[in-house]
Amino acid sequence: MVIDDRLSLDDVAELLGKSKETIRRWDNAGKLTAFREPMSNYRYYKRSQLDIFDEVKAMNIHTTNQDSKPANEYSVLELFAGAGGLAIGMEQAGLKCVALNEIDKYAAATLRANRPNWNVLEGDIRNISFKELANQIDVVTGGFPCQAFSYAGKRFGFQDARGTLFYEFARTVQETQPKICIGENVKGLQNHDGGRTLKTMIAILDEIGYRVIDPKVLKAIYYNVPQKRERLILVGVRKDIDIDFNYPAPSKEILNLSEALKKGKLFDCDVPDSPGTKYPASKRKVLELVPPGGYWRNLPLDIQKEYMQKSFFLGGGKTGMARRISWDEPSLTLTCSPAQKQTERCHPDETRPFTVREYARIQTFPDEWKFAGPVSAQYKQIGNAVPVNLGKAIGQSIVAFLNEVNCNEKKKINA
Structure with a gap:
């Protein structure tokens, strides 16, 4: 039995690109009336209710992302590189990884094993200087952890950020002076500490010479990733460059789990076998009762x-x-x-979590990309990664930006 007709308020808001408040307002006005479960008053919608919306009608119409080819050899320095999801995407877009920094020993081993030619700088970023790369890097990228700042008695500029990993990201940008820097983080950064954390980050980038393009949350499902993952993208363009960065255009084609784990549009074969963890017996007994597409509300009361x-x-x-x-x-x-x-993602047919390779497929890692360390460390590396295809889409936008910068520089030389 497949339960695929019921959509939560979050699902509907995501599909239509509207806020949850808007969907609630439509419910109250009778434009899109929710169903409610008698006992819990839980609000849900049926998929067929959304057929009246153009956003849903167009869901299978593919909008091609820009596919710019690099006009030059553009170089990238990646910080907090993890297992390489963003780096692979950048590579697929035609950018060259000059160096990558990562503190986790297993993630660093993963990078070395798959790309022996990459310069992997393993260790704490706070102990690494990047001054030797000054004016040699086109792009600095990094998924810096979201940390709280202590505001007491501080104007909160660049120097006040010391002790945070965002400071290390900004320091690296200041030392290397790339044309553009790309920070990525969880969607929650928007509202972290009432929005003050993000405002402070923007102010710090401005202080060190970078104007920030309006931050944007990119939904991975619109970039050929079969996963409802969202990442906040923070873009800084060096102030002497009068060209704007354009975020990648979304696709309206939504790929599902079948595309990830079976032969199809994303992969030319079924997912290979690999190790995986198991549920405790008590949890397995409960999940045996949940149908595909269902969750705890499908259980007996x-x-x-x-x-x-x-x-x-x-x-x-x-x-x-x-x-x-x-x-x-x-x-x-x-x-x-x-x-x-609270975050179970059970396999559709078998009562078990996804295996390591299934995890990697859902994150759009190539099958040949191997992960170092014990199974728990492999899951952590994959779970923390930027989906490869999302990284590629961002990389293509970076290439388009750098091509325009390159063209302008040639015009100035020839003027």
């Missing part, structure tokens, strides 16, 4: 209460709990530990 405990009475969807993904939908965002409670 007594088991719902037992499994959810206090969360049962808090309201809200919590659609990631006891969730079994169906073949005909994208995966929910992968986590670093596939068996942890």
Whole structure:
């Protein structure tokens, strides 16, 4: 049995590109009336209700992303490189990774094993100087961790940011003076500390000579990634460059789990076998009762209460709990530990978490990309990564930007 007709408020907002507040307003006005479960008053919608919207009608119409070829050999320095998701995407877009910094020993080993020619600088970024790369780098990228700042008595400029990893990102940009810098983070950075953290980051980049393009949340499902993952992108352009960066154009084609794990548009064969973790017996017993596309609300009421405990009475969807993904939908965002409670992503047919290679497929890593370390470390590397295809889309936009910069520089020389 496939439960694929029910959509949560979050699902509808995402599909239509509207805020949850707008969807609620439409419900109250009768434009898009939600169904409600009698006992919990949980609000849900049926997929067929959305057929009236152009956004859904166009969902299978593909909008081609820009596919610019590099006019020069453009160089990238990547910080907090992880297992290489963003770096592979940049490489596929035609950019050259000059150096990558990563502190995790297993992730660094992954990078070396797959790309022996890459210059992997393993270690704490706080102990590494990049001054020797000054004016030799076109792009600095980095998925710096989101950290709180201590504002007490500080104007909060560049020097006040010391001790945070964003400071190290900004320091590297200041030392190398790239034409453009790209920071990526979780969507939650937008509202972190009431929005002050992001405003501070923008102010710091401005202080060191970079104007920030309006930050944007990119949804991976619109960039050939079969996963509902969102990343906030922060772009700084060096102030002497009077050219804007354009974010990659989204595709309206949404790929599902079947495209990730079976032969199809993304891969030319079924997913290869690989190790994977297992559910504890108690969790397995519960998830056996959940159909593909279902979650904890599909369980018998007594088991719902037992499994959810206090969360049962808090309201809200919590659609990631006891969730079994169906073949005909994208995966929910992968986590670093596939068996942890509240973020289950169960295989459609078998009652188990996704294996390492299934995880990698959902993140659009190539099958030949191998991960170092124990299985738990491999899951962590993949779960933390930027999806490769999203990285490629961003890389293509960077190439288009640098080509325009390059063209302008040639015009000035020939003038």
